[in-house]
Amino acid sequence: MKAAALTPAGPDGTPDAGLSRVSPPALTTHHLSRSFGPVQAVHDVSLHVEAGETLALLGPSGCGKSTVLRLVAGLERPDAGRVEVGGRDVTGRPPETRHLGLVFQDYALFPHLSVLDNVAYGPRMRGVARAGAYEQAREALALVNLSELEARRPAQLSGGQAQRVALARALATRSPLLLLDEPLSNLDERLRAELRSDLHDLFDRVGAGVLLVTHDQREALALAGRVAIMRAGRLVQTGTAREVFARPDTAWVAAFLGWANVLGQGGGQALLVPEAAVTLGVGEEFPVTFRQVTESGETVTVSHDLGSLTLNLSSREVGALAHDRLRLRVEPEQVRRVPDDRG
Numbered sequence: 001m002k003a004a005a006l007t008p009a010g011p012d013g014t015p016d017a018g019l020s021r022v023s024p025p026a027l028t029t030h031h032l033s034r035s036f037g038p039v040q041a042v043h044d045v046s047l048h049v050e051a052g053e054t055l056a057l058l059g060p061s062g063c064g065k066s067t068v069l070r071l072v073a074g075l076e077r078p079d080a081g082r083v084e085v086g087g088r089d090v091t092g093r094p095p096e097t098r099h100l101g102l103v104f105q106d107y108a109l110f111p112h113l114s115v116l117d118n119v120a121y122g123p124r125m126r127g128v129a130r131a132g133a134y135e136q137a138r139e140a141l142a143l144v145n146l147s148e149l150e151a152r153r154p155a156q157l158s159g160g161q162a163q164r165v166a167l168a169r170a171l172a173t174r175s176p177l178l179l180l181d182e183p184l185s186n187l188d189e190r191l192r193a194e195l196r197s198d199l200h201d202l203f204d205r206v207g208a209g210v211l212l213v214t215h216d217q218r219e220a221l222a223l224a225g226r227v228a229i230m231r232a233g234r235l236v237q238t239g240t241a242r243e244v245f246a247r248p249d250t251a252w253v254a255a256f257l258g259w260a261n262v263l264g265q266g267g268g269q270a271l272l273v274p275e276a277a278v279t280l281g282v283g284e285e286f287p288v289t290f291r292q293v294t295e296s297g298e299t300v301t302v303s304h305d306l307g308s309l310t311l312n313l314s315s316r317e318v319g320a321l322a323h324d325r326l327r328l329r330v331e332p333e334q335v336r337r338v339p340d341d342r343g
């Protein structure tokens with residue numbers, strides 16, 4: 001995407017001359033809770049998104065991610081708790097006064113409007129005069145590299161293009177906070193990968209705070225500086241993406257993040273064994289109980305004293321497998337003991 005400057009506006013809609021000062025967080029939620037009948041969709045969720053930062057809310061289907069987003073957007077009312085956008089309490093306010101840029105999975109473009117009109121709609125609704133609204137819309141379309149398609153209707157766009165228009169529409173509002181709900185979920189894998197890297201650059205440039213809801217670990221890792229992991233309505237771990245992926249607090253978090261070796265030890269404890277802790281070709285021999293050929297070699301399961309270890313072997317390492325036994329050593333200092341909360 002092209003480089004272009006886009007200055008986020010302050011909470012009152014005027015360009016924020018105070019960006020050089022310490023900005024208030026783009027978003028803070030305080031102890032948000034929301035139930036639907038017997039289902040406690042969100043329980044006591046407190047999080048913050050700094051100006052210019054991307055926070056990914058990550059968790060399995062049904063854990064309450066979208067409900068948090070809808071509470072922040074004002075599309076749902078909390079049973080308890082508070083939402084502050086740009087340091088301003090907006091809990092009781094209707095969505096249109098919260099000054100947010102929203103991107104949902106289904107894009108929600110107006111089919112009868114051109115791309116340009118779709119993107120200018122937000123600023124127009126916020127009372128920006130026609131010429132100014134179109135200027136903001138063109139600037140946002142340039143940011144997502146779609147200037148040449150401004151006259152098209154949504155039906156004449158590919159999935160990836162429609163997604164870029166939805167993003168441009170959020171950016172054109174110059175909101176200090178962008179809310180994205182599974183923004184890439186309707187795209188094929190190639191487009192997802194392409195847009196992931198575009199979005200990363202884009203978020204860097206626009207300087208808005210971004211709350212991104214996703215169940216896709218790769219998306220969170222690629223796009224977010226920090227991640228908040230949600231399970232059954234609650235936040236279970238928050239930290240930098242690197243930290244959380246490298247040091248999950250519990251067995252459930254590790255398994256959710258795709259750790260292959262989360263070994264239950266009984267007594268409510270589990271061991272996390274990273275691949276880097278395993279050295280092949282030295283130490284004791286252990287039986288291989290399962291083998292599966294992969295593109296780059298084999299995935300094997302080894303019956304180790306600590307538990308069943310799953311390892312990805314390169315073709316060269318597969319060559320060293322003697323009679324379905326594998327010699328390996330697990331470096332104890334790289335293994336972590338965590339609570340086993342998988343239930």
Ligand SMILES: Nc1ncnc2c1ncn2[C@@H]1O[C@H](COP(=O)(O)OP(=O)(O)OP(=O)(O)O)[C@@H](O)[C@H]1O
Pocket residue numbers: 036039040041059060061062063064065066067068215
């Ligand atoms: N309007 C509603 N009425 C009743 N139950 C609801 C409503 N909205 C959400 N829920 C329930 O609240 C829980 C959380 O739903 P939510 O959509 O927030 O989860 P999610 O993590 O975003 O899931 P997904 O990744 O599948 O979109 C679910 O059990 C869901 O069925």
